[in-house]
Amino acid sequence: MAFSLLGSTPLRKKKSWLILLKVVCLIAIFFLVYSALRDNLRSKKQAYIYGNPLSLCNTGYSSNLEYILALRKPGLILDVGSFDGGDAVRYARSGGHRVLTFEPVPSKASAIIEKIQNSGLGHLIEFFPVALSNYTGTADFYVSKTKLGKKKMKVSGTEQDAFTVPWDKLLVDKISVEVRELDEFIKFENVLYLKVDAQGYDAQVLFGARKAIREKRISYINFEISPGLTPDPTVYAELLSWLGEFGYFCFDCKFFKEQGLRGKSENILKMPVETFISTLNQTKLLQRGVNVKKYTDMICTLL
Ligand SMILES: *[C@@H]1O[C@H](CO)[C@@H](O)[C@H](O)[C@H]1NC(C)=O
Ligand SMILES: *[C@@H]1O[C@H](CO)[C@@H](O)[C@H](O)[C@H]1NC(C)=O
Secondary structure: OHHHHHHHOHHHHHHHHHHHHHHHHHHHHHHHHHHHHHHHHHHOOOOOOOOOHHHHOOOOOOOOHHHHHHOOOOOEEEEEOOOOOHHHHHHHHOOOOEEEEEOOOHHHHHHHHHHHHHHOOOOOEEEEOOEEOOOOEEEEEEEEOOOOOOOOOOOOOOOOOEOOOOOOHHHEEEEEEEEEOHHHHHOOOOEEEEEEOOOOOHHHHHHOOHHHHHOOOEEEEEEEEOOOOOOOOHHHHHHHHHHHHOOEEEEEOOHHHHOOOOOOOHHHHOOOHHHHHHHHHOOOOEEOOEEOOOOEEEEEEEO
């Protein structure tokens, strides 16, 4: 019976083998095409290992900030302490970012405005001639009479003009400046990068951005720690702990390297903020006959 059944349907048998063969071939072709495409599909979601976050420092060794900013979608960048407007132009140029730049020293304003205009990026950069802190009002401000630092700066005042200065008051002019808080300018926006260089008053500038920081709306915060320029260096430890409460991790931009502390041991790779500040506070760096102590930059981000 079985024999005759087999013998009776040779054609149908042949057909079903052909269909099976076709199906097998189609499956094989599908897998061949899929595996060829898979590498392409995967490369679109390639995972990377990035260099260390120090390359996001505004200055210092291994800073690749403009290259990294160029990879980001245009966003909002805040530049506190314009000095000559150079950083603001650099940020706007590196990827069409919108930049708000702040500098309270009146004698620097025209040079900053000129630099912005000459850059051809005036549509992206807004300049505010105000000081930033953790309150709104007015304050005394000290502007150097001498031109120290960058020789190209053709206006009076240096990069060391500040709310207070550690040296002889005869070397400075006392002026009054308008003081505002960063939150007022950030409003409800997200900030891609915030640079602060406020000569000993960086902590207060950041306390003035408390709303944006609490709401984790600032991706990267770069500021200076200068224990010799601030009336009480413990404010930096307070600031770093406060940032930590909101999930920010802070990386040193200069000091570990300078002191030969990098990569020595696990303890040195991470240091309690109080130890870090008191170590920096014990250094020596003379300027205008005063020990202004060494300074460094921090880059803080939400990892
Ligand atoms: C601003 O910050 C300083 C330093 O932490 C603090 O002593 C002061 O009380 C703050 N001022 C305001 C108005 O929050
Ligand atoms: C910083 O150093 C000064 C002496 O230069 C000292 O009086 C002060 O207590 C130190 N502060 C901290 C936080 O280490």
